[in-house]
Amino acid sequence: MARAAVVAGLGAWAPPTVVTNEQLAGELDTTDEWIRSRTGISERRWVGPGQSTGDLAVEAGRRALASAGTAGVDAVVLATSSPDRPCPATAPEVAARLGLGPVAAFDVAAVCTGFVYALGTGAGLISLGAADSVLVIGADAFSTLLAPDDRSTRVIFGDGGGAVVLRAGSPTEAGALTGLALGSDGTLGDLIEVPAGGSRQRSTGLPAKTEDTWFTMRGQAVYAQAVRRMAQTVRDTARRAGWAPAEVDSFVLHQANTRILTAVARRLELPPERFLNAIALRGNTVAASIPLALADGAASGALRPGHKVLLAGFGGGLTWGSVALVWPRLHRPPASSSATATPRPSRAPAQRP
Structure with missing residues (x-):
């Protein structure tokens, strides 16, 4: 029987500094009501x-390893678009800090679809026999x-990390990944970008314009693409998994904003209650959004063993992707290791350092 990648552990972590809508409203031309009504x-x-x-990656990884009941794996795949440095990749240092030894470790950059791409990469390593975990x-x-004065992006994004441990197993057991679908459209890459800092800008020999060093997004065009692409990739993966x-x-879709989740549900003609929504206290955490939502759903009981679960992401590139699994019975770590149970700190100033 073919080898399959099976979810064996789950962990997540978010930093302690809470930034509320009221804090941002004090700095930007916005209000709590405006932010909630447009993003949730x-x-x-x-x-x-x-x-x-x-x-963030080290803390999330440590919790996932504890959930899986293991101290080691054969490889680390880190999905991120905000690495610690442009060079080298962040994953090898994460592996070293986790005490994993000289294992394969590398980054995957697919912005908000990154976690799905990373799952596919990890599953490929296992199916080829290059790794057992x-x-x-x-x-x-x-x-x-984020630009300090950009209301359109600064109110949306949060920081965090989430992780799963994959192990080799049977395609028929709970937790086995199935139905993977991935896609991209590079002709629309300028809808979501940080223009400066790469080889194209640096090769000009000219200093980067300050405004080009910040993240930019063309919101309305992104919204339309996100709804269309996530609905289609959900259909594709469900079909490959043999599900309607x-x-x-x-x-569990990328947690961009509530309006996108609602629109995808409407396009699929499904009740919005089936779409896990962990946006209110997280914001858009980019590559961390799906595993953070999984951790929230597992902690709350929204995800139960035996549930058919479908993950889907959409992000810069443009990229999109989805994967299905039957939710397994996982070891539940102590409450203190859950992202949802992180002690609530005092409200810290929202200003960036």
Whole structure:
């Protein structure tokens, strides 16, 4: 029988600094009501001075390893678009900090679809026999890429990390990944981008314009593409898994904003209650959004063993993708290791360092 990648552990972590809508309203031309009505977000977590994507990845990875009851894996795949440095990749340092030894470790950059791409990569390593277990992490400190005065992006994004441990197993057992579908459209790459900092800008020999060093997004065009592409990839993966979309118990889509989740549900003619929504206290955490939502759903009981679950992402590139699984029975870590149970800190100033 063919080898399959099976979810064996789950962990997540968000930094302690809470940034509320009221705090942002004091800095930007906006209000709590405006933010909530357009995004469904009431607060988000941001990294503090000196914290990085690698820190988020290490904490999420540690929790996933504990959930799986293992101290080691054969490879680490980190999905991120906000690496600690442009070079080298962040994953090898994450592996070293977790004490995993000289294992294969590398980054995958697909923005908000990154975690799904990383799952596919980890599953490929297992199916080829190159690894018996893989730690797949999605982590982003995207707040570090946001222009301080850009209302359209600054209210949306939060920081965090989430991870799963994949192990080799049978395609018929609970937790086995199935129906993977991935896609991209590079002709629309400028809809979601950080224009400066790469080889194209640096090769000009000219200093980057300040405005080009920040993240930009063409919101209305992105909204239309996100709804269309996620609805289609959900259909594709459900078909490959042998399911009808109506059979799926829980859809865990990229947590961009509530309006997109509602629109995808409407396009699929499914009740919105089946679409897990963890946006209110997280915001858009980019590559971390799907595993953070999984952790929230597992902690709340929204995801139960035996549930048919479908994950789908959409992000810059443009990229999109989805994968299905029957939710397994996982070891539940202590409450203190759950992202949803992180002690609520005092309200920290929203200003970036």
